[in-house]
Amino acid sequence: MAVPPDVGHEVDVLLRAGPFHAALRAAIERSGLTLERLRDRLDRRGIHVSLSTLSYWRLGRSRPERADSLRAVQAIETILGLPRHSLEALLGPPRPRGRWVTQQRQPRRYGRMLEPAQSLAETVEALVGPSDSDLRLWSQDDAATVDQCGALRSVHTRQVLRAVAGNPDRYLAVYCADAGTPPEALGVEAVRNCRLGRVRRHPGAPVIAAELLFDHTLRAGQTHLLEYRFTIGETGAVAHDHRRAFRYPVGAYVMSVQFTDPRLPVRCYTLAQPGVDAALEHGDELALAPGRVLHLTARDVQPGVLGIGWDWS
Structure with missing residues (x-):
């Protein structure tokens, strides 16, 4: 017809x-x-x-x-x-329901996915603005590096964002480090197609949040590609996994972790938490490639957590 x-x-x-x-x-x-x-x-x-x-x-x-x-x-x-x-x-963000309307805000919902949950919520809440609910992730690529002592030292992120409403002009990036990492050891860099706005570190927990400002506002339906990097100073804390939490669905996701000789893991595996209230699950084992790199890929990612874990011995 x-x-x-x-x-x-x-x-x-x-x-x-x-x-x-x-x-x-x-x-x-x-x-x-x-x-x-x-x-x-x-x-x-x-x-x-x-x-x-x-x-x-x-x-x-x-x-x-x-x-x-x-x-x-x-x-x-x-x-x-x-x-x-x-x-x-x-569709935009889910509509608030029940006690959620008066007692909870979106940052706390995010906070329940990662630890330290309360510190994460307190850090993010101060920076959340209208753009937070007007953007969705079209795709994301996280590349983490682990040093020769086994500590996580940086996470480089490349994202394609899509405006779903309003006129968003910034993105809120958040990182939670391993317990014991001093807040002042965390840094953030705007790498491409964005610049740093407000940066907030929790005074007593390893949590950092940063506004990444665009050079123009986005129309509904318009996409924006940006890159940024979180860095972790020398702390001596040995890492055992790297995880990413998602509040909204994502079309495509790639995570990679590169290790540095001589300290290499003996066993590696995927991690998944399918929803805010679910338990973190160990999944398939991953093989360490010749370049000392692990990676996972996922399509049509629903809200929850994905990650890579490893054992040193």
Whole structure:
């Protein structure tokens, strides 16, 4: 069935600026699918969504928030021939519910994923601004280095961010070091396409947070590539893992850890914490490459923690 040119243009505009329900409605209209046929195609993929739920999403009466609903949105993007994460990026942060509204703020939710949780929340809370909920990670690459004494010395991060609302002009980067690391040993550098704004270290815990300022504000749907690096001074603390926490879904993630002779681990493995309240799990063993590098890759990462752990003996 031929689609009027103005309908195709409307979809492109709504995928950039939203709102979600309008973009979904226009994309379904352009595809020529009925809700029944869309539901059937989801069923074939093992994803079960009721007609009433699809209708509510299309009308803006409700929106996908649970993990299984977000997987349905990702499948809908494929079925309708849309760019990956184009609909998902329009959803914004989960809506506050219950006691969350009055007792908890987003930094504390982040803090529950990593230790020291309370210190992390206290450090991040002072710097969170409107841009925090207006950005999502399109992709991320973390490259950590471990020195000859077994201490973690730096983490270089490359990110592609996407604006999902508003006019974000900065990103908040956070790092938690191993227990026993003095706060003053932590440093941060803006490497590419950003500059340092406010930097806050917790006075008694190894936590640092830094604003990375863009040279322009982003429009909804626009992406921005930046690089930054956290450094850890000589502390003598021996590291046993490196972890990254995610508050929102991420399209693609790569983590690498490079070790320095002569101290090399004897066993290495993946780590995962699938959700805020889940336990940290040990996964598959990883082989140390000839260049003394370990790495893991992941696609369509959901909120939680991913990492690499290792044993020295």
